[in-house]
Every structure is written in C-alpha cells, then in structure tokens.
Amino acid sequence: MTVEMIDYDSEPVPKELCSIDRHGGADDFHGCGACFESENPLSCEECVINKIFKHYAELTGQRMKRQFPVLFSTPKKKSDAIPWEVIAPHEEQAHINHGQSLERLAERGGLSYREMYAVLRNKKFDYENGNKYSDIQYELEVLRIIKSFYLVN
Known part of the structure; x- marks a missing residue:
C-alpha cells in the first residue's frame, strides 16, 4: 500500500491529512503540529516529520518539483x-x-x-x-x- 502524497506549501504531505480545494490541490494540512508543540518551535525544514515525508515521497516516486x-x-x-x-x-x-x-x-x-x-x-x-x-x-x-x-x- 502506498500513501498518496500531495504538494502543500511546496512540500510533500500525505493527501489524507489535507483538506482539498476546488481545484484538487491541498487547501490545508492537518498534520503533526510538532513544530508548534515543542518549547523551541522548529521551521518545517528542521522538522524530522517533514524530512520523513520528503524521503517517503522520493522513495515512492512522488516527489514533486516546486x-x-x-x-x-x-x-x-x-x-x-x-x-x-x-x-x-x-x-x-x-x-x-x-x-x-x-x-x-x-x-x-x-x-x-x-x-x-x-x-x-x-x-x-x-x-x-x-x-x-x-x-x-x-x-x-x-x-x-x-x-x-x-x-x-
């Protein structure tokens, strides 16, 4: 089973964690929130979950160009x-x-x-x-x- 990834804010995220806009794109990402829950908020670039999403998208051939x-x-x-x-x-x-x-x-x-x-x-x-x-x-x-x-x- 492959998890379908979608581009949200120029980053791949699981489609099932997004609300979809009228054009079929990701409108909002209802994801981990880890970046906001820690004492020292991280940027998405530093977030381990974002890195896992990127790596998964690359491994499954779903990495989208910006x-x-x-x-x-x-x-x-x-x-x-x-x-x-x-x-x-x-x-x-x-x-x-x-x-x-x-x-x-x-x-x-x-x-x-x-x-x-x-x-x-x-x-x-x-x-x-x-x-x-x-x-x-x-x-x-x-x-x-x-x-x-x-x-x-």
Missing part, C-alpha cells in the same frame, strides 16, 4: 502551475511588473498566463493595451517558453 501557480480569471476544474525553476530566473522582472516577490505572488494565487508571459520574456507588463492574444494563446506561448527552457538546460 510549482508556481497560474491565476485564472474564471475557475477551472484543476489548477495549473509551471515549474518554479522556469520562472525563478525572472524574479527581478516579476518585482518590476508587480511590486512583489515570486514567493508573495505565489501566496496570492500566482500570475495569469498573460502576466507570466511578460515576466518570462523580461518585458514590462502592459496594463493599458489589453490582450494581444486570447488567453489560450498566452498559455501556449508560456508552454513554448517552458519547452525552450528544458531544451537549453
């Missing part, structure tokens, strides 16, 4: 995300365009494909001129950039 979320204007059945390693080199452009770090943008739901396209191309986001492409075309362009990233790296 993901950056896609923000949708209309709800979809499943949330989309791109690999964090693709957008990370563009942190400065994200801050220029949105005045926030990638970490904070991810906490707030991510970027739309249109916004992401500008960041990934290191271009200023044009709030005034509307969409050059339809949403699906921005999504396709972002997917092309991701493909190029992996072909080069």
Whole structure:
C-alpha cells in the first residue's frame, strides 16, 4: 500500500491529512503540529516529520518539483502551475511588473498566463493595451517558453 502524497506549501504531505480545494490541490494540512508543540518551535525544514515525508515521497516516486501557480480569471476544474525553476530566473522582472516577490505572488494565487508571459520574456507588463492574444494563446506561448527552457538546460 502506498500513501498518496500531495504538494502543500511546496512540500510533500500525505493527501489524507489535507483538506482539498476546488481545484484538487491541498487547501490545508492537518498534520503533526510538532513544530508548534515543542518549547523551541522548529521551521518545517528542521522538522524530522517533514524530512520523513520528503524521503517517503522520493522513495515512492512522488516527489514533486516546486510549482508556481497560474491565476485564472474564471475557475477551472484543476489548477495549473509551471515549474518554479522556469520562472525563478525572472524574479527581478516579476518585482518590476508587480511590486512583489515570486514567493508573495505565489501566496496570492500566482500570475495569469498573460502576466507570466511578460515576466518570462523580461518585458514590462502592459496594463493599458489589453490582450494581444486570447488567453489560450498566452498559455501556449508560456508552454513554448517552458519547452525552450528544458531544451537549453
């Protein structure tokens, strides 16, 4: 029997210990709480239970790469995300365009494909001129950039 792991706050945790959001992702983790119960609270990075979860996910082939979320204007059945390693080199452009770090943008739901396209191309986001492409075309362009990233790296 394999315990299904799910990504919560960029860490693998058992799915059965999570409440699931409308997109099928982990909404809340109802886990051990060990980090908060000790006299000297630990960060998740130092927590032995978190280390066990990571190791288990790796052993069972369930280790997920960190993901950056896609923000949708209309709800979809499943949330989309791109690999964090693709957008990370563009942190400065994200801050220029949105005045926030990638970490904070991810906490707030991510970027739309249109916004992401500008960041990934290191271009200023044009709030005034509307969409050059339809949403699906921005999504396709972002997917092309991701493909190029992996072909080069």
